Amino acid sequence: MKIGVLDVQGAVSEHIKHLELCDVEAVAVKTEKQLNQVCGLILPGGESTTIGRLVELFGLADAIRERSREKSLSVFGTCAGMILIAKEITDGTTGQPSLGLMDIAVKRNAFGRQRESFETSLRFKSLDEPLTAVFIRAPIIERAGEGVEALAEMPEGTVAARQGNLLTTSFHPELTTDLRVHRFFIAMCEEKA
Numbered sequence: 380m381k382i383g384v385l386d387v388q389g390a391v392s393e394h395i396k397h398l399e400l401c402d403v404e405a406v407a408v409k410t411e412k413q414l415n416q417v418c419g420l421i422l423p424g425g426e427s428t429t430i431g432r433l434v435e436l437f438g439l440a441d442a443i444r445e446r447s448r449e450k451s452l453s454v455f456g457t458c459a460g461m462i463l464i465a466k467e468i469t470d471g472t473t474g475q476p477s478l479g480l481m482d483i484a485v486k487r488n489a490f491g492r493q494r495e496s497f498e499t500s501l502r503f504k505s506l507d508e509p510l511t512a513v514f515i516r517a518p519i520i521e522r523a524g525e526g527v528e529a530l531a532e533m534p535e536g537t538v539a540a541r542q543g544n545l546l547t548t549s550f551h552p553e554l555t556t557d558l559r560v561h562r563f564f565i566a567m568c569e570e571k572a
Contacts, residue, residue: 382568383408383417387433389425389459393553397561411442419453419568422460422478424515424551427487431463431476440478447480453544454480455564461518461547462487469521481545482524489519489535489549501550503539503560504530510557512538512550519549541567 384394386407398405398421408414420443422430434440446452456464467484468475490497501512512531520537523529531539531548538549539560546567552560 380404380419380565380568381406381417382419382421382565383414384421384423385430385434385439385460387437388430389423390457390551390553391423393551394421394423394457394561397553397558398565401558401561401565403565408439409437411438414439414442414446414452417452419455419564421564422454422456422463423553424458424460427459427462428472428475430459431478434463434478435476440476444478444480447478447544450544453546453564453568454478455546455548455567456481457548457553458515458517458551461485461520461549464545464547465520466524467522481540481542481547482527483520483540483542483547484522485518486521487518488516490514490517492516499533501531501533501538503563504528505563506559510552510559511555512548512552513554514538514550517549520547 383406395405465485496515500509527542529537
């Protein structure tokens with residue numbers, strides 16, 4: 380099985396390392412040809428507007444949308460990836476790029492700017508023990524459609540969710556040594572393999 384990490388900007392190498400530690404072949408994805416070789420794609424944290432514009436520029440947006448809707452591609456968005464995967468961005472800029480895949484509305488930088496970054500212990504549905512979640516300029520899910528399952532919550536709102544072949548987290552699982560969220564996504568990819 381091959382899982383890709385969108386390689387236009389953001390925490391690419393960290394996700395690749397986690398996938399490799401999970402004994403999965405990890406592919407840095409910059410082209411449609413590379414995208415067509417993977418059954419899962421991680422949209423990493425970084426700067427959501429920049430990543431969104433580069434996805435369009437590299438000609439990947441329509442291919443990601445199409446394969447996701449066909450369910451031939453599982454997609455996991457972390458932090459900025461959550462913003463990209465959302466159908467609605469409540470505080471987006473004019474022309475804010477989005478793939479519009481998951482039926483969620485998100486607010487960017489919901490926990491504050493870079494200096495308000497933090498770590499916390501977080502319960503994640505289906506995991507026996509809490510995980511350490513790293514939040515950096517993190518978004519939050521303000522609204523979720525009927526088919527969206529909340530996987531982790533904080534007093535401020537939902538910080539992880541799943542809708543079919545789509546997974547998203549506000550936090551950065553690639554910035555800890557815990558591989559369980561990546562394994563959760565790998566299991567999602569295996570469901571349709």
